[in-house]
Amino acid sequence: MNKEHLYAWFKEGTITIPSFLLTNYKSLGLNEQEMVLLLQLQSFIDKGNHFPAPSQISDRMTLQETECLFLIQRLVQRGFVQMAVEENQEIGQEKYSLAPLYEKMMDCFLKTLKQAESAEVQKAEESLYTIFEQEFGRPLSPFECETLAMWMEDDHQPEIIKSALRESVISGKLNFRYIDRILFEWKKNGIKTLSQAREQGQKFRVHQKRERKTETAQPIKDVPFYNWLEQ
Structure with missing residues (x-):
């Protein structure tokens, strides 16, 4: 094969097929x-x-001309191919457009992404229930399950809820009311990421330690002793 043949082969070009x-x-x-x-x-x-x-x-395929025509008509009817008129000076020229095909591809791709995200959310929610039951050492009550679902419906990400659970464990106050209070305060203060939640929890614990040190450092007031035996 000489260079002219290679050049002719390159001139044939390539067609890009989306992997999706x-x-x-x-x-x-x-x-x-x-x-x-x-x-x-x-x-x-x-x-x-x-x-x-x-x-x-048909010359490029194993189908007859009539079969190709039938397939094209069916693809047009099903919205994969569009027939339009291209204005070429004073003469209208028909043309095929594959824009509808790519629109369907994009819709399908977005649907696939949404399904994947839904599956991830469902997996995270199931994991969240399991983690809570492990920390509490028992199955959650219907009320607790409803509260957990309410937190997730209130735009609290599973990772944020896990972080609030961790804070309650560290504080030795493992109950839903305390966790709910943490989530309420975080939402009020605009805490939306895991790093923000960790930073807020660290600040709170440092503040608690300082308060305990202050209370310990305060002098104990003298209380007068009353001897009941002298009466």
């Missing part, structure tokens, strides 16, 4: 024939032919 389309075309409702036909359309469009004839597509 390749791995999720089935989820989009496409079969293999439709998938390949869409790639053929993209190839023609990339080379400047925006309205290839079914016979041109």
Whole structure:
């Protein structure tokens, strides 16, 4: 193979296939024939032919011309391909557009992300219940489960709730009322991240130690002694 052949091969160009389309075309409702036909359309469009004839597509595939025409019509009806008119001077020229396909891909991608996030949240919530039961050493009561769910509905992230639980354990006040008070104070003070919660907890413990030292350092007042035996 000489350089001219290599140059001709390079001029053929390449077609970029989104990885998401390749791995999720089935989820989009496409079969293999439709998938390949869409790639053929993209190839023609990339080379400047925006309205290839079914016979041109058929020459590249194992399908008959009528089958290609049927697939194109079905893809248009199902909203994967759009037919538009391109204004070229005074003559209107029809063209295919794959914009609807990419819109469907984006919708499917966002849906996939949302499902993954929901699964992560559910996993975190289940883990949260388990951690609370381990710390309390018993199953949570229905009221406690409802309170825990209420905290999560109140935009408290699972990691923040875990941090509040940790603060209650360190303080030796392992009860839901104390944890609820911590979360209330953190929300009031704009505590939203785990690092902020840890910093706030550290400051609180330092403050508590200072208060205890101050109380210990105060002199004990003399109390008059009354001898009941002399009466």
